[in-house]
Amino acid sequence: MTIATSYLPAEHPPVKFGRVGVLLVNLGTPDGTDYTSMRRYLREFLTDKRVIEWSPWKWYPILFGIVLNTRPQKVGKAYETIWNKDNNESYLRTYTRNQSDLMAARLKDLPNVKVDWAMRYGTPSIGSRIDALKDEGCDRIVLFPLYPQYAAATTATVNDKAFQHLLKMRWQPALRTVPDYHDDETYIEALASSVTKRLGTLDWEPEMILASFHGIPLSYSEQGDPYYFQCQKTGHLLRKKLGLSEEKFMVTFQSRFGPEEWLQPYTDKTVEKLAQDGVKRIAVLNPGFVSDCLETLEEIAEQAAHSFHANGGEKFAHIPCLNDSDDGMRVLEKVVRRELLGWV
Numbered sequence: 120m121t122i123a124t125s126y127l128p129a130e131h132p133p134v135k136f137g138r139v140g141v142l143l144v145n146l147g148t149p150d151g152t153d154y155t156s157m158r159r160y161l162r163e164f165l166t167d168k169r170v171i172e173w174s175p176w177k178w179y180p181i182l183f184g185i186v187l188n189t190r191p192q193k194v195g196k197a198y199e200t201i202w203n204k205d206n207n208e209s210y211l212r213t214y215t216r217n218q219s220d221l222m223a224a225r226l227k228d229l230p231n232v233k234v235d236w237a238m239r240y241g242t243p244s245i246g247s248r249i250d251a252l253k254d255e256g257c258d259r260i261v262l263f264p265l266y267p268q269y270a271a272a273t274t275a276t277v278n279d280k281a282f283q284h285l286l287k288m289r290w291q292p293a294l295r296t297v298p299d300y301h302d303d304e305t306y307i308e309a310l311a312s313s314v315t316k317r318l319g320t321l322d323w324e325p326e327m328i329l330a331s332f333h334g335i336p337l338s339y340s341e342q343g344d345p346y347y348f349q350c351q352k353t354g355h356l357l358r359k360k361l362g363l364s365e366e367k368f369m370v371t372f373q374s375r376f377g378p379e380e381w382l383q384p385y386t387d388k389t390v391e392k393l394a395q396d397g398v399k400r401i402a403v404l405n406p407g408f409v410s411d412c413l414e415t416l417e418e419i420a421e422q423a424a425h426s427f428h429a430n431g432g433e434k435f436a437h438i439p440c441l442n443d444s445d446d447g448m449r450v451l452e453k454v455v456r457r458e459l460l461g462w463v
């Protein structure tokens with residue numbers, strides 16, 4: 120909306136205002152699987168103090184001396200196995216862009232709302248998309264970190280980054296940050312239906328379903344991060360919705376990084392142990408991930424499946440994330456419409 124108001128001098132450039140932006144933000148992803156792209160991405164990620172809370176004096180020699188010299192090759196290879204070759208990008212990027220397009224279509228009844236997407240690490244950056252929304256006349260922005268459970272390492276760092284950008288702006292947009300939705304009924308229903316749908320495609324029934332969440336160091340939780348309890352509550356509500364007993368459903372934590380103790384039980388150890396204990400059929404879902412990504416497609420659908428089979432397990436099913444499915448979009452739309460209240 121471009122409005123040249125009568126009280127501006129005639130030579131003043133037109134001022135755009137009166138729109139509301141919705142900015143969907145996910146974690147990020149490298150631009151390619153090569154060493155340079157991987158290193159750039161990991162460097163930005165692993166120098167974030169919300170992610171690695173160690174003092175830079177202790178962490179940087181390890182990061183720059185060891186991690187950034189070895190991990191880019193190793194993780195680059197893992198990304199290659201799950202790269203979306205059609206678009207030459209990671210699936211996290213494909214799904215996030217699709218979610219933004221589908222959200223825009225779902226909000227068609229609100230012509231003043233503009234939907235966009237960004238990544239916390241890599242591109243498109245949060246700052247560049249806030250600027251783009253502002254240029255389109257959005258003087259109010261709903262900032263939606265795409266994490267159903269709150270963690271400082273994910274939600275807070277998205278908010279920090281957006282506010283850091285606002286620090287540099289003379290005419291800031293109003294910013295509303297979207298809270299977690301770990302116990303939202305539509306979210307739990309969508310998860311349950313994703314389980315039912317996937318299991319319906321199998322000719323076997325799992326003896327155990329694992330709800331595997333990304334972990335965080337135990338010390339973050341002990342310092343007051345609500346993440347662990349929110350994951351437990353999501354798991355509990357999902358188990359109830361599926362009508363499963365405690366013997367058939369577990370909450371576990373994956374993607375450990377570094378030497379510290381992380382939230383337990385660990386997904387990899389649990390998968391191994393279940394197989395060793397004679398469990399033959401399991402299914403794993405990742406309720407904390409809005410979109411499939413390296414951590415779900417490679418770490419679970421490839422690595423965990425391999426480890427289950429190697430330890431005597433017979434059937435392993437990965438249940439996809441909600442991604443850009445109708446059920447998944449219904450959840451995101453519900454949250455966005457709630458946060459738009461009073462602004463549209």
Ligand SMILES: C=CC1=C(C)c2cc3[nH]c(cc4nc(cc5[nH]c(cc1n2)c(C)c5CCC(=O)O)C(CCC(=O)O)=C4C)c(C)c3C=C
Nearest residue numbers: 146147148170194209211270272273333335376412413414
């Ligand atoms: C101490 C390190 C890390 C913390 C804490 C952490 C928390 C955390 N991460 C996600 C979601 C994702 N993480 C992803 C990849 C990833 N995570 C870490 C480290 C920590 N994450 C690293 C180093 C990486 C990169 C891959 C690797 O080197 O192993 C991804 C996938 C991105 C993709 O492009 O596919 C997601 C998503 C959550 C939800 C979370 C805390 C709750």
Ligand SMILES: [Fe+2]
Nearest residue numbers: 146333374414
């Ligand atoms: Fe992570």
Ligand SMILES: [Fe+2]
Nearest residue numbers: 374413414418
């Ligand atoms: Fe991982």
